[in-house]
Amino acid sequence: MKKFNFRLFALVLASLVDEAILFIIVLWLLPLVGIELPVWVIILLAAVFLGIGIAIYFLLSGKPTLGFESQIGMRGITETRIARQGTVRIGNELWSAATTGEAIEKDTPVVVINQKALILIVSRELPS
Structure with a gap:
């Protein structure tokens, strides 16, 4: 049905x-x-x-363009320094974010590599 x-x-x-x-x-x-x-x-x-x-x-x-499930692979920019946890902007939305590597400074381009609960795991975006 x-x-x-x-x-x-x-x-x-x-x-x-x-x-x-x-x-x-x-x-x-x-x-x-x-x-x-x-x-x-x-x-x-x-x-x-x-x-x-x-x-x-x-x-x-259509599917929403932004939403928790669709964030992996999205690019954004850090709004705060991310040592353990911080904030990133993806599109027009702010998300809690963490990094598994070294700290990422404010205003650094990042890419979402994973998610854990309501926190996006990000890493620095590599230059093309």
Whole structure:
């Protein structure tokens, strides 16, 4: 049995709500104030709403770019001196980090080589 996909459910629900709002506005509210839209405009608006919903689904269905599991191999820079433990910046996030080798000074490029609980194990990034 497949696992329930909340994102897909939310997308379908949001698309249905969008379409319902569109048709309420176009078919009920606009004629009340004397505005009539051609059928092709209504179809175009429905297609735009559907396209936006599909785009949002694909944006949400990808793996997160940052997260604890994806940190190995990522490059960052030290925010503090790391003798036993310190802080590194990877992307826009700060992480607790440790080194297995010698101390790493502040503002040194590092690469994540392992993880231990919530601490990233880093080493100096070798120049290319």
